[in-house]
Amino acid sequence: MTATDSLNAIKGTRDILPEEVAYWQWIEQAARQIFSRAAYREIRTPIFEQTELFARGIGEATDVVGKEMYTFIDKGDRSVTLRPEGTAGVVRAYIENGLHVKGSLQRLWYLGPMFRYENVQAGRQRQFHQLGMEVLGSADPRADVEVIALAVDLLNDLGLPNLRLDLNSVGTPEDRLRYRAALVDYLTPYQAELDPDSQNRLSRNPMRILDSKIAATQKIVEAAPKIWSYLAPDSQQRFERVQQQLTDLGIAYSLNPRLVRGLDYYTHTAFEIIAETGLGAQNAVGGGGRYDGLVSELGGPETAAVGWAMGLERLLLLLQQLKSAPASPLDFYIVSRSPAAEAQALRLAQALRHAGFATELDLSASAFGKQFKRADRSGAAGCLILGEAEAEAGTVQLKWLASGEQEALSQTDLLNQVETLRQRMQRSLELP
RNA sequence: GCGAGCGUAGCCAAGUGGUUAAGGCAGCGGAUUGUGAUUCCGCCAUUCGAGGGUUCAAGUCCCUUCGUUCGCCCCA
Numbered sequence: 001m002t003a004t005d006s007l008n009a010i011k012g013t014r015d016i017l018p019e020e021v022a023y024w025q026w027i028e029q030a031a032r033q034i035f036s037r038a039a040y041r042e043i044r045t046p047i048f049e050q051t052e053l054f055a056r057g058i059g060e061a062t063d064v065v066g067k068e069m070y071t072f073i074d075k076g077d078r079s080v081t082l083r084p085e086g087t088a089g090v091v092r093a094y095i096e097n098g099l100h101v102k103g104s105l106q107r108l109w110y111l112g113p114m115f116r117y118e119n120v121q122a123g124r125q126r127q128f129h130q131l132g133m134e135v136l137g138s139a140d141p142r143a144d145v146e147v148i149a150l151a152v153d154l155l156n157d158l159g160l161p162n163l164r165l166d167l168n169s170v171g172t173p174e175d176r177l178r179y180r181a182a183l184v185d186y187l188t189p190y191q192a193e194l195d196p197d198s199q200n201r202l203s204r205n206p207m208r209i210l211d212s213k214i215a216a217t218q219k220i221v222e223a224a225p226k227i228w229s230y231l232a233p234d235s236q237q238r239f240e241r242v243q244q245q246l247t248d249l250g251i252a253y254s255l256n257p258r259l260v261r262g263l264d265y266y267t268h269t270a271f272e273i274i275a276e277t278g279l280g281a282q283n284a285v286g287g288g289g290r291y292d293g294l295v296s297e298l299g300g301p302e303t304a305a306v307g308w309a310m311g312l313e314r315l316l317l318l319l320q321q322l323k324s325a326p327a328s329p330l331d332f333y334i335v336s337r338s339p340a341a342e343a344q345a346l347r348l349a350q351a352l353r354h355a356g357f358a359t360e361l362d363l364s365a366s367a368f369g370k371q372f373k374r375a376d377r378s379g380a381a382g383c384l385i386l387g388e389a390e391a392e393a394g395t396v397q398l399k400w401l402a403s404g405e406q407e408a409l410s411q412t413d414l415l416n417q418v419e420t421l422r423q424r425m426q427r428s429l430e431l432p
Numbered sequence: 433g434c435g436a437g438c439g440u441a442g443c444c445a446a447g448u449g450g451u452u453a454a455g456g457c458a459g460c461g462g463a464u465u466g467u468g469a470u471u472c473c474g475c476c477a478u479u480c481g482a483g484g485g486u487u488c489a490a491g492u493c494c495c496u497u498c499g500u501u502c503g504c505c506c507c508a
Contacts (some may be wrong), residue, residue, distance in 0.1 A: 011500090122502065282507070367463095373467095389466085399468090406467085
C-alpha cells in the first residue's frame, strides 16, 4: 500500500475485523455477567471532556497529563481532551448528576476507547480500550477486596493463566510525605549513580524511581526504605485487613513495596495485574486502587472510592494465544438460479430468518457448482437449492451438507415444519 | 521525544548489482451448460512504500521521507 495515494488508519489506531470482534464480544459478555451479578451497573460517559478535568484529576505532573493527552481547541475556543482514562469522567458524572445523593453507594463499570499520544509498541496503541469499575462512597476495605475479586473472577472466567496480582499500600498523602522525605534522604547520596530520568525524578516525584527498569537504579532501590514503615497505624491496619480478606477469599497476591501507580489520585490500596508471559514489555493487564481524595478534588463532597481498569487489547493478546474464537454457526445456505428462483430464494431466506434460522443467501448467480463450493465453505448445516424446476413447482431441494442426503419438499412444507427441521439440524451437526 | 529492525500482490514470501520480478495461500474463469472432495488448465505486481541519487545496469548500494515492528520513558 502506498502511503501517498491511499488513506490509512491513523498511527496507533487499528481496525477490529469481524474475526476479532468475536473475542471482544466474549470478553464483554463475561464482564457484563460477572459485574451485574455483583450489582454493578454500566455507565457511559463522553469520550472527550474539558481538559481541566484530567489536568486536575490525574495530576499535572504525571506523564499522562504532561505529554500524552490528545488536546485541542474546539470551535467554541474550549480546550477539550480525548479521555486518557476512565475514572475522571466517571467521577465527574457522579458529581454532576448527584449520584451521591441518589444512593449512598454507587457500584459502576464502564467499557470504551481511551486515547494517549504515545509511541506505539506491543500492547500499546494511541486509541485503546479499557474495561473498568468504580465503587464510590465506601471506605470499607471490603470494597477494595470486592473490586479486586471481581477482576480476578473475570480473568479466571476467561481462562487466562500466568497472571500475578501485585499489591501495595501507598498510604495517605501524609504518610507519603513522610516516606518521600525518607526516600530522598536515602537516594541523595546515590544521586550520581542513578540514571538521568531517575535523577530528574528525585526532586519531582521520587517514588516513581522505585519502579525504574534500569538495572543500576534497581540495585540502589533494593535497599531503599519501604513505605510500609511509614504508614500511620490506621493505614497499616487497613492494609492488613485487605490482605487478610483477600486470603480469606483464596485470592493469591504478592506484596510489592515498589508498586507505584502513575496517576496522582491513589491512596492506600494500589494493585496491578501482571501477565508473566504472553505480552511484551508492556505486561500490565490492569491496575487500580483506592482514590479517596479524587471526588472532592473535582468539586464533589468528600467521598471514598476504589476502582480499577484493564486494557482490553492486552487481554485480547493473551486470549488469542490460548483459544480460537467460536465461529458463528450458520443453519442454511441458499443457492439459486434463474430469475424466478432467485426471487423465491430471497423470500425463503427472509421467512427462514423470521423463523429463527441463520440463513445466508448466495447472491452470485454463478454456476451451481460454484455456489455449492461456497455453501460448503460457509459451514452451513443445510443447503437449499432453488433452480428453474423448483421455482416452477414451488418446491425446494434440501441437502444436508455433512451427510450429502438430499430430499425435495414443497416450500410451504419447509416453513411449516420448523420444529422438525430444527431437530434434524441438530442431528446433522452431530454427524461429523 | 529517543534508539534499533523491517517495507516485494488481499495474505505468506524467494530474490544479496546483470536480460522478461520464483513459489504458496486466497480469489476469479474453465475442464464439470443443476450439485460440495481431489485433480488439471488459465488469469491475477509494466513493478518492489514514496521521492531523489550512484551506476552502462538498482527490488538489491546511498540519501531523504512516510509507514510499520520492537524497545526506552511511561502506562492498560
